[in-house]
Amino acid sequence: MNLLFLGDIVGRPGREAVEAHLPTLRQKLATDLVVVNGENAAGGFGLTRAIANDLFALGVDVISTGNHWADQKEIFTLIESDERIIRPVNYPQGTPGRGATLISTASGARVLVINVMGRVFMDALNDPFAAVEAELAACPLGEAADAVIVDVHAEATSEKMAMGHFCDGRASLVVGTHTHVPTADAQILPGGTAYQSDAGACADYDSVIGMDKAEPLQRFTRKIPTQRYTPASGPATLCGVFVQTGANGLASRVEPVRLGGRLMAAVPSL
Ligand SMILES: [Fe+2]
Numbered sequence: 001m002n003l004l005f006l007g008d009i010v011g012r013p014g015r016e017a018v019e020a021h022l023p024t025l026r027q028k029l030a031t032d033l034v035v036v037n038g039e040n041a042a043g044g045f046g047l048t049r050a051i052a053n054d055l056f057a058l059g060v061d062v063i064s065t066g067n068h069w070a071d072q073k074e075i076f077t078l079i080e081s082d083e084r085i086i087r088p089v090n091y092p093q094g095t096p097g098r099g100a101t102l103i104s105t106a107s108g109a110r111v112l113v114i115n116v117m118g119r120v121f122m123d124a125l126n127d128p129f130a131a132v133e134a135e136l137a138a139c140p141l142g143e144a145a146d147a148v149i150v151d152v153h154a155e156a157t158s159e160k161m162a163m164g165h166f167c168d169g170r171a172s173l174v175v176g177t178h179t180h181v182p183t184a185d186a187q188i189l190p191g192g193t194a195y196q197s198d199a200g201a202c203a204d205y206d207s208v209i210g211m212d213k214a215e216p217l218q219r220f221t222r223k224i225p226t227q228r229y230t231p232a233s234g235p236a237t238l239c240g241v242f243v244q245t246g247a248n249g250l251a252s253r254v255e256p257v258r259l260g261g262r263l264m265a266a267v268p269s270l
């Protein structure tokens with residue numbers, strides 16, 4: 001299978017990059033499944049119904065999120081009714097929505113997508129490792145799922161890397177989100193799981209992690225907020241990870257994807 005994962009889409013520039021590049025990328029890479037992280041898609045904060053529908057119309061199959069999943073109030077009904085949208089699995093019991101979803105591809109393959117949030121330098125949620133263990137046990141790779149993707153939404157590289165090894169041999173891809181900067185450590189772990197510490201964001205990189213740089217600079221230098229954060233408005237770089245899996249659902253290939261905007265391009269070819 002050919003799997004494409006795109007990191008946090010930040011505001012309109014991020015959405016425009018996905019709109020500009022995803023249709024051709026899907027063809028070029030013959031993708032079976034596309035997952036995007038949409039937690040910053042609506043003006044940098046959360047996800048709306050209209051934006052989710054636009055992403056699905058572009059060929060996105062699953063939208064994962066993160067700590068910003070609930071920033072737009074309309075998400076609460078949407079996430080209850082649409083199994084293609086997930087939030088981190090380790091929120092307390094009773095939180096609306098789901099943290100994992102099993103999706104069928106056009107060819108009938110079953111792909112489990114899990115969204116989980118780290119706890120280092122982040123809100124103290126339930127144990128992310130125990131939560132992922134439960135999902136993997138309920139839907140094992142090679143038995144109930146033909147591929148497994150884990151979006152680990154976390155601040156600390158160490159926690160993400162530990163999650164990669166925790167899932168090694170049991171997931172097709174473990175990929176980080178949240179830090180909005182692509183890391184150069186794409187690899188296949190010893191057990192066959194593709195891994196990259198952060199997919200990077202679909203965002204304007206003349207920014208502070210996708211946001212217009214004036215207000216972050218103001219807050220770092222003066223320690224006084226003067227306005228809301230808004231997404232930087234220049235052309236965005238689409239950032240993500242491309243994975244090919246073999247018959248066992250484990251990775252045979254992993255490559256970073258970067259396209260458009262300011263970052264150096266990286267486009268896999270089949
Ligand atoms: Fe984000």
Ligand SMILES: [Fe+2]
Pocket residue numbers: 039066067068153177178
């Ligand atoms: Fe985040």
